[in-house]
Amino acid sequence: xxxxxxxxxxxxxxxxxxxxxxxxxxxxxxxxxxxxxxxxxxxxxxxxxxxxxxxxxxxxxxxxxxxxxxxxxxxxxxxxxxxxxxxxxxxxxxxxxxxxxxxxxxxxxxxxxxxxxxxxxxxxxxxxxxxxxxxxxxxxxxxxxxxxxxxxxxxxxxxxxxxxxxxxxxxxxxxxxxxxxxxxxxxxxxxxxxxxxxxxxxxxxxxxxxxxxxxxxxxxxxxxxxxxxxxxxxxxxxxxxxxxxxxxxxxxxxxxxxxxxxxxxxxxxxxxxxxxxxxxxxxxxxxxxxxxxxxxxxxxxxxxxxxxx
Numbered sequence: 287x288x289x290x291x292x293x294x295x296x297x298x299x300x301x302x303x304x305x306x307x308x309x310x311x312x313x314x315x316x317x318x319x320x321x322x323x324x325x326x327x328x329x330x331x332x333x334x335x336x337x338x339x340x341x342x343x344x345x346x347x348x349x350x351x352x353x354x355x356x357x358x359x360x361x362x363x364x365x366x367x368x369x370x371x372x373x374x375x376x377x378x379x380x381x382x383x384x385x386x387x388x389x390x391x392x393x394x395x396x397x398x399x400x401x402x403x404x405x406x407x408x409x410x411x412x413x414x415x416x417x418x419x420x421x422x423x424x425x426x427x428x429x430x431x432x433x434x435x436x437x438x439x440x441x442x443x444x445x446x447x448x449x450x451x452x453x454x455x456x457x458x459x460x461x462x463x464x465x466x467x468x469x470x471x472x473x474x475x476x477x478x479x480x481x482x483x484x485x486x487x488x489x490x491x492x493x494x495x496x497x498x499x500x501x502x503x504x505x506x507x508x509x510x511x512x513x514x515x516x517x518x519x520x521x522x523x524x525x526x527x528x529x530x531x532x533x534x535x536x537x538x539x540x541x542x543x544x545x546x547x548x549x550x551x552x553x554x555x556x557x558x559x560x561x562x563x564x565x566x567x568x569x570x571x572x573x574x575x576x577x578x579x580x581x582x583x584x585x586x587x588x589x590x591x592x593x594x595x
Contacts, residue, residue, distance in 0.1 A: 289312060289313055289359070289450070290312075290313045290314075290315070290358065290359030290360070291307055291312050291313065291314050291315075291359055291360045291361075291362060291450070291451070292315050292317055292354070292357050292359055292360070292361045292362065292384075293314065293315070293316050293317065293362045293364055294317045294319045294351065294361065294362065294363050294364065294365055294373075294377070295317075295319055295363065295364035295365030295366075296316050296317075296318050296348060297364060297365065297366075297418070297542075298416035298417055298418045298424050298426075298542070299364045299389060299412065299414070299416050300316060300362075300364035300365075301316070301332050301334070301346075301416075301418075301422065301424050302334050302414075302416045302424055302426045302456065303362065303364065303389075303451075303456060304316050304332060304344070304346045305332050305333075305334045305342055305343070305344040305346065306334070306342070306453045306455050306456045307451070307453060308344040308345075308346060309342060309344055309453075310453045310454075312450070313359075314346060314347075315347055315348075315349060315354070316346050316347065316348045316349070317348075317349055317350065317351050317354065318348065318349070318350045318351065319351055319363075319365045319369065319373055320369070321351075321352075321372075321376070323350040323351075324350070325349075325350055325352075325353055326348050326349055326350065326353070328347075328348075329345045329346060329347045329348075330345070330346055330347075330348050330422055331343055331344070331345050331346075331422065332344060332345075332346050332422045332423075332424070333422065333423045333424070334424050334425075334426050335419065335423065335424065335425040335426065336425075336426060336427075336455070337425070337427055342455075351376060351377070351380070354380065355380070356380050356381075356382065357377070357380045357381050357384050358382070358384060359384055360384065360385055360387065360447065360450060360451070361377070361381060361384050361385065361386045361387065362387050362389055362451075363386060363387065363388050363389060363390060364389045364390070365390070366390070366552065366554055367388075367390040367391060367392045367395040367554050367557050368552055368553075368554055368556060368557065370390075370395055370398045370399070371398045373398075374398035374399050374401070374402040374404075375402060377399075377402075377404075378399075378402045378403065378404060381404065381405075383405050383406070384406075385406040385407075385408060385439060385443070385447060386399060386404050386406060386407050386408070387408045387409075387410055387434065387447070387451070388407070388408070388409050388410060388437075389410045389412055389432075390554075391412075391471065391472070391475050391479075391554060391557065391558060392472065392475075392554060392556075392557025392558055392561060393468070393469075393472055393557055393558075393561040393562065393565065394557070394561065395557055396409060396437050400437070400438060404438070405438070405439070406438060406439035406440070406443070407437040407438045407439060408434055408435065408436055408437060408439060408444070408447065409434070409435055409437050409464050409468060410432055410433070410434045410458065411432060411433050411434075411461070411464070411467045411468055411470075411471045412432050412471075413428070413429040413430040413431065413432045413433075413471075413532075414426065414427065414428045414429055414432060414456065415427045415429065415489065415532075415535075415536040415539045417539050417540055417542075417545065418545070425539070426455075426456075427535060427536055427539060428455065428456065428457070428535075429531060429532055429535045429536070430531075431452075431457040431458060431459040432456075432457070432458050432459070433458070433459050433460070433461030433464065433467050434447065434448060434451075434458050434459070434460065434461060434464070435460075435461040435462065435463070435464020435465075435467070436464065437464070441462075444460050445460055448460055465518060466518055466520070469509075469513045469518045469520060470520060470524075470525055470528060472509070472558060472561075472562070473505075473506055473509040473510065473513070473520070473525055474525065474528055474529045474532060475558050476505055476509055476558050476559045476562060476578055476581070476582075477492070477502045477505050477506065477529060478529075478532070478541045478543075479541055479542075479543040479553075479554070479555060479558050479559070479585070480505075480543075480555065480558075480559050480581035480582055480584070480585045481498065481501070481502065481505075481581065482540070482541045482543070482544055483541065483543045483544040483547050483553075483585055483588060483589075484581065484584055484585060484588060485498075486544065488536075488537065488538050488539055488540055488541075489532065489533055489536040489537065489538075489539050489540070489541055490533055490534070490536065490537035490538060490539075491533065492529055492530060492533040493530050493533040493534045493537075494533075499526075499530075502526075502529060503522075503526060504577055505577055505578055505581065506522060506525050506526055506529070507522065508562075508574055508575050508576070508577055508578045509562055509575070509578060510522055510525065511574045511575075512562050512565055512566045512569075512571075512574050512575055512578075515565075515566075515569050515571065515574070516565070516569075542554075543555065543585065543589075546589070547588060547589045547592050548592070550592055550593040551593075552589070553585070553586070553589045555582050555585045555586050555589070556586075558582065559578050559579065559581055559582025559585065560579065560582040560583070560586070562575050562578050562579075562582075563575040563578055563579035563582060566579075
């Protein structure tokens with residue numbers, strides 16, 4: 287597997303990975319995925335702040351996708367999942383046999399790439415939080431090693447892929463049952479990405495406030511019921527424990543959806559709360575996701591109205 291790593295998406299996670307991988311000796315290129323992005327030619331100093339250590343800075347080349355003829359290495363997708371449908375054909379013409387790793391949130395976000403015939407597609411469930419503080423300056427907090435599993439590809443290549451991507455500050459691990467793990471993360475995101483933006487508060491809410499945690503428990507119950515309908519069996523206490531772990535370790539961090547709403551940008555709620563509700567509707571059991579859907583609709587409405595303020 288080749289050493290060059292392409293990171294599509296110049297957001298908080300993309301910049302964090304670029305700096306840490308560059309400092310570990312990898313050849314890294316950051317790519318802007320939006321078709322309207324202006325061409326770039328220079329390298330940019332990016333700084334990552336840690337809560338328990340000194341900041342790290344590295345000079346990273348940034349280009350647009352159109353400036354790169356082919357993607358011959360490992361391709362990491364850290365852009366927002368709502369752009370996947372439009373991005374898939376643009377990426378496909380540049381990828382021959384390079385593995386694609388999705389570091390995104392949501393249900394079914396890999397479908398555009400499977401439909402486009404990508405030869406290797408892997409899903410990563412991010413267990414880390416990162417937030418843009420200012421231009422090319424990011425704060426980062428790891429929670430645990432982020433699991434990566436096969437959607438389409440070879441399990442024999444997965445361990446090598448993990449070795450290429452892991453650094454001391456941002457670790458990955460092999461996960462055999464990735465759909466189970468995806469659902470766990472989707473459920474916690476249905477809580478964080480709706481409740482925190484609607485209240486306008488940081489991720490630490492749920493370990494500080496018992497009433498917020500109680501409402502989160504109701505959302506967890508609904509989502510677990512929907513997951514069970516498609517054969518994904520989850521434990522309520524384990525999911526709640528993961529929620530609290532993330533809440534404690536990302537105290538003071540704002541969820542990306544809240545940041546996007548504050549800046550009048552599009553959000554990913556369609557692949558989270560509304561995707562769970564849509565699945566429940568398709569199963570003929572919309573009553574399983576009443577609260578989950580309502581929180582999603584309210585979050586979408588808040589995002590839409592914020593773009594005109």
